[in-house]
Amino acid sequence: MSVAASLKSALFTVLLCLSIGAHAEPQTLIFAHVVGENTPKGKMAEMFKSMVERRLGDHYRVDIYPNTQLMDDDEAPFAIPEGRIHFAAPALSKFEQFTERLKVYDLPFLFANMGAVDEFQRGPIGQELLTHMAGEGIYGLGYLHNGMKQLTLATPFERPEDMAGQRFRSMQSDVLVRQFERLNAEALPMAFSQVYQALADDVVQGQENTWSNIYSQRFYDHQPYMMVSNHGVLDYMVITPTEFWQSLPEDHRFFFEYAMDMSIKYGNAVALAKNTNDRIEIERMSNVTVMVPTEEQLRRWQQVMEPLWNEYEAIIGKEVIDAARALQSGI
Ligand code: LMR
Numbered sequence: 001m002s003v004a005a006s007l008k009s010a011l012f013t014v015l016l017c018l019s020i021g022a023h024a025e026p027q028t029l030i031f032a033h034v035v036g037e038n039t040p041k042g043k044m045a046e047m048f049k050s051m052v053e054r055r056l057g058d059h060y061r062v063d064i065y066p067n068t069q070l071m072d073d074d075e076a077p078f079a080i081p082e083g084r085i086h087f088a089a090p091a092l093s094k095f096e097q098f099t100e101r102l103k104v105y106d107l108p109f110l111f112a113n114m115g116a117v118d119e120f121q122r123g124p125i126g127q128e129l130l131t132h133m134a135g136e137g138i139y140g141l142g143y144l145h146n147g148m149k150q151l152t153l154a155t156p157f158e159r160p161e162d163m164a165g166q167r168f169r170s171m172q173s174d175v176l177v178r179q180f181e182r183l184n185a186e187a188l189p190m191a192f193s194q195v196y197q198a199l200a201d202d203v204v205q206g207q208e209n210t211w212s213n214i215y216s217q218r219f220y221d222h223q224p225y226m227m228v229s230n231h232g233v234l235d236y237m238v239i240t241p242t243e244f245w246q247s248l249p250e251d252h253r254f255f256f257e258y259a260m261d262m263s264i265k266y267g268n269a270v271a272l273a274k275n276t277n278d279r280i281e282i283e284r285m286s287n288v289t290v291m292v293p294t295e296e297q298l299r300r301w302q303q304v305m306e307p308l309w310n311e312y313e314a315i316i317g318k319e320v321i322d323a324a325r326a327l328q329s330g331i
Helices: 003-021 040-056 101-106 114-122 124-131 174-182 192-200 211-216 242-247 250-284 295-305 307-311 318-329
Strands: 027-032 060-065 138-153 167-170 186-189 206-209 225-241 289-291
Touching: 027 040, 040 060, 040 138, 040 250, 101 174, 101 225, 101 318, 114 124, 114 138, 114 225, 114 318, 124 138, 124 318, 138 211, 138 242, 138 250, 167 174, 167 192, 174 186, 174 295, 174 307, 206 225, 211 250, 225 242, 225 250, 225 295, 250 289, 295 307
Parallel strands: 027 060, 167 186, 167 206, 225 289
Antiparallel strands: 138 206, 138 225
16 A cells, blocks of 8 residues: 555544544433532532533533523423423422422421421332332432421510511411411422522511521521421422433442432432531521520420321321331330
8 A cells, every 4th residue: 555545544444443433422410409519419419410521521511500501490390301401300389280298398397306307208108219210200319318397486485476477488388388387387498599698687586497598598697586396397308300211321329329329329418518617607606596405395386296197197198207206116
């Protein structure tokens, strides 16, 4: 072969290799959430992104939209089955348009602590709940923790009676609305991104959230009174469109599963640390009073709120509520 011919053939080979090597652009996967980057959910999303891009970067890029930049979490459960986004982690309270059964997580004082939540989620009902919306296009990849919710208010309070007539922001959940009604208070469901302003403008006088959210959203600016109530749970389900999930090549799906598992473990560790540290930061603030109720005081709150368990038994399912109750008494 002449020099010119072999150069030509080498060039052809290089071009061929380049064209084979030049994949289509990586597919962009969207992860939308409503909290800051420095939160359990924010940290989990970032770890997932970095693991996927490091291993499968030729195929996927994960774009994270924190702080409600793309949509709020009331919209996310609709955007997932429509395939508008690929990942989200809404609070379990935000699925009421799709299922009654997840309302178990909103029942006040049903879960004594995050250990009980963990155990319930590892059990058969908790696992089944992860995928029970798959037929509607919402596939649960795992549970991510934030922590126990605390009650906060603009004015001093100690007893359930002190809540009468106050308006509280709640998530979009009829159980949570009923919870405040049991206190003779009013609940105003609204998106997370609106809460700070609603507190500042006195549209609502109180709210319930975890230490991590109270701290990262600066709710303490307008909520000088707080109670270590631990009365409810803020936990998330990481969701993806069923169709997208099933369409992934098997080896990619395995890796996604692994990456999600690792990221959730990391997020849960962050949740534990943040809720401990952020509580300490808040308790240090000179303008905030954090009340720690006695067991006796807490029992009074429980007595007022717990009738909701019976009220929702037929709606949520007795076996679901019983599975959570069994963890309380150890039976
Ligand atoms: C809320 O709306 O209070 C929470 O769901 C926000 C979040 O995602 O932590």
